[in-house]
Amino acid sequence: MIKTIGVLGGTGPQGRGLALRWAVRGLDVVLGSRDPERAARAAAELSGILEGRGGAGAVSGASNLEAASADAVLVAVPYEAHARTLEGLAGALAGRIVIDCVNPLGFDKQGPFPVSVPEGSAAQQAQALLPDARIVGAFHNVSAVLLADLEIDDLETDVLVLGEDREDVAEVIALAELLPGVRALHAGRLRNAGQVEHLTANLIALNRRFKTHAGIRITGAGLP
Amino acid sequence: MIKTIGVLGGTGPQGRGLALRWAVRGLDVVLGSRDPERAARAAAELSGILEGRGGAGAVSGASNLEAASADAVLVAVPYEAHARTLEGLAGALAGRIVIDCVNPLGFDKQGPFPVSVPEGSAAQQAQALLPDARIVGAFHNVSAVLLADLEIDDLETDVLVLGEDREDVAEVIALAELLPGVRALHAGRLRNAGQVEHLTANLIALNRRFKTHAGIRITGAGLP
Numbered sequence: 001m002i003k004t005i006g007v008l009g010g011t012g013p014q015g016r017g018l019a020l021r022w023a024v025r026g027l028d029v030v031l032g033s034r035d036p037e038r039a040a041r042a043a044a045e046l047s048g049i050l051e052g053r054g055g056a057g058a059v060s061g062a063s064n065l066e067a068a069s070a071d072a073v074l075v076a077v078p079y080e081a082h083a084r085t086l087e088g089l090a091g092a093l094a095g096r097i098v099i100d101c102v103n104p105l106g107f108d109k110q111g112p113f114p115v116s117v118p119e120g121s122a123a124q125q126a127q128a129l130l131p132d133a134r135i136v137g138a139f140h141n142v143s144a145v146l147l148a149d150l151e152i153d154d155l156e157t158d159v160l161v162l163g164e165d166r167e168d169v170a171e172v173i174a175l176a177e178l179l180p181g182v183r184a185l186h187a188g189r190l191r192n193a194g195q196v197e198h199l200t201a202n203l204i205a206l207n208r209r210f211k212t213h214a215g216i217r218i219t220g221a222g223l224p
Numbered sequence: 225m226i227k228t229i230g231v232l233g234g235t236g237p238q239g240r241g242l243a244l245r246w247a248v249r250g251l252d253v254v255l256g257s258r259d260p261e262r263a264a265r266a267a268a269e270l271s272g273i274l275e276g277r278g279g280a281g282a283v284s285g286a287s288n289l290e291a292a293s294a295d296a297v298l299v300a301v302p303y304e305a306h307a308r309t310l311e312g313l314a315g316a317l318a319g320r321i322v323i324d325c326v327n328p329l330g331f332d333k334q335g336p337f338p339v340s341v342p343e344g345s346a347a348q349q350a351q352a353l354l355p356d357a358r359i360v361g362a363f364h365n366v367s368a369v370l371l372a373d374l375e376i377d378d379l380e381t382d383v384l385v386l387g388e389d390r391e392d393v394a395e396v397i398a399l400a401e402l403l404p405g406v407r408a409l410h411a412g413r414l415r416n417a418g419q420v421e422h423l424t425a426n427l428i429a430l431n432r433r434f435k436t437h438a439g440i441r442i443t444g445a446g447l448p
Contacts, residue, residue: 113415156443188429191337198419205412212444219380220436
């Protein structure tokens with residue numbers, strides 16, 4: 001049972017947004033950053049938002065290394081910092097569930113596009129750099145804008161969870177389903193993470209065209 | 225306005241399924257195959273299913289080259305045959321809308337996995353091989369099983385359409401929305417087709433785990 005969660009890159013929008021929602025549901029969250037003072041400021045802001053909410057967990061700020069000692073660790077750094085951030089943490093993250101939500105995307109005048117990863121996906125890169133960690137891919141397609149707004153009580157999205165180990169995947173599904181309006185589904189092994197990461201480019205294209213914050217639902221009889 | 229549609233690889237499940245649904249809605253469809261006799265047999269089967277339905281279009285069988293002279297042409301061959309099929313058709317397909325629904329996937333004991341395409345995606349490979357055709361990617365994630373069963377009157381899926389030209393994309397959106405229960409959305413340029421093609425691996429993983437025929441819906445306020 002995961003009670004504390006560390007967030008590498010916890011000052012970015014995706015990490016902050018997920019941290020906020022998990023803290024609302026009672027998890028203690030440690031925001032990690034290269035710059036622990038920046039993490040402390042972000043933690044203070046989130047703590048302010050949570051003030052007066054009964055049952056909320058504590059949010060604190062720390063270095064990425066300190067954040068890496070939580071029960072489970074979310075990797076939410078920009079792709080450009082992905083390999084660099086994980087390289088130094090192989091020891092600290094050994095044996096832990098490491099949830100990778102990083103989307104390898106580039107942006108130019110024509111919008112977002114997929115960036116290829118030598119290992120196949122950010123999740124597989126994490127597994128290569130952290131051979132003893134339990135890597136699970138998830139939360140790639142959840143809108144940070146919707147996460148940040150606690151007035152929104154239905155995120156209207158499925159979370160596709162990619163991983164090798166069914167028990168680890170089940171833990172991450174439980175974490176995902178703490179978010180309001182989220183159903184989480186085991187959508188394949190890590191080798192099938194790349195397209196889920198890159199699909200965020202399509203959602204951003206839709207966001208721009210339709211001024212929305214797109215999510216996805218899987219349809220089909222017999223799904224949970 | 226597209227009134228006839230040619231299907232390259234029209235004897236495979238995706239091509240046949242889409243052909244059947246379009247014929248139901250009154251389009252004339254030419255199933256193409258390397259083996260025109262096989263195409264003729266498949267056309268006869270579909271014609272039998274359509275018999276007695278008022279307003280249905282005609283389904284005929286032909287070579288891939290003959291199918292390539294329709295108003296719009298669907299490419300529905302297995303990925304292994306994709307480049308080989310298109311190489312000989314650059315002249316015939318020049319100026320035409322060519323809809324590519326090919327998913328570059330491999331299968332082994334652990335299930336489906338994405339196969340990387342040198343050009344980035346099957347759709348981009350089609351554009352490279354058919355420089356004068358109007359390539360649009362679409363129909364990657366629609367279940368052939370559901371398409372084949374005319375009792376199913378709600379396919380419960382969005383079709384993500386990838387393309388450079390808004391008018392061509394609009395034509396394909398109109399074709400997609402002839403299918404019952406389908407909403408079609410312009411989800412980016414051709415360079416964002418690869419992940420939509422590969423996402424079919426995740427849907428197949430879900431199909432196997434949950435004994436379903438998965439589709440996807442995009443959520444978000446403001447979508448059409």
